[in-house]
Amino acid sequence: MFSLVTVLLFVVMMTMFSTMTILPMFLQSALLLTAFKSGLLMLPGSVINGIMAPVSGKLFDKFGPRVLVIPGLALTALSVWMFTGIDTDVSKGYVIFIHIVMLVGISMVMMPAQTTGLNQLPRHLYPHGTAILNTLQQVSGAIGTALFISIMSTGSKNYLADSEDPTAPAEQVAGLMTGFHDAFWIGFSVALVALAVGLFIRRTKAPEEQEARQVA
Secondary structure (H helix, E strand, O other), X not given: OHHHHHHHHHHHHHHHHHHHHHHHHHHHHOOOOOHHHHHHXXXXXXXXXXXXXXXXXXXXXXXXXXXXXXXXXHHHHHHHHHHOOOOOOOOHHHHHHHHHHHHHHHHHHHHXXXXXXXXXXXXXXXXXXXXXXXXXXXXXXXXXXXXXXXXXXXXXXXXXXXXXXXXXXXXXXXXXXXXXXHHHHHHHHHHHHHHHHHOXXXXXXXXXXXXXXXXX
């Protein structure tokens, strides 16, 4: 279960970090917002993500991981799919809504999944397990950001290469949107992989606790 959770968090963090990088680029380049306004648009989702963390903890203690992880992954996949359909005419409120949906889903996955994975380990391995999960989250975020930015850049370049007037501002924006959609379609595929992995998540106990119960 610890290995399964490691794979799950690796994929989820790829999706989250890449989205956190690509979305401000879209807001500033396509919607022509300032960096300050782009940050304000992403603030509500971050606030709700912080609020949801303790709520997820309480629900995890009561219901176990599956009740949270699977719906959370479904919300994450749904939000990434919704990003594939937006364009330059999208309202700011709709972008905020999608961002909130994604971060609510991620908040339902992160803590329950990490706790489930660590519960599988003997107590003396908790520091090592925590270090592994934290390190892989950073590595996966870096990989996801590099991958999705590359996909977005490639899609944009391919569009402009076939354009009759690649220097026109409208074509530049259209190329950006093409690359943006390409990146999020790949992100949606990755989110579906995470959802498939999440179906195998179950409540776990540390080995010594299982042995103690068997002896009792």
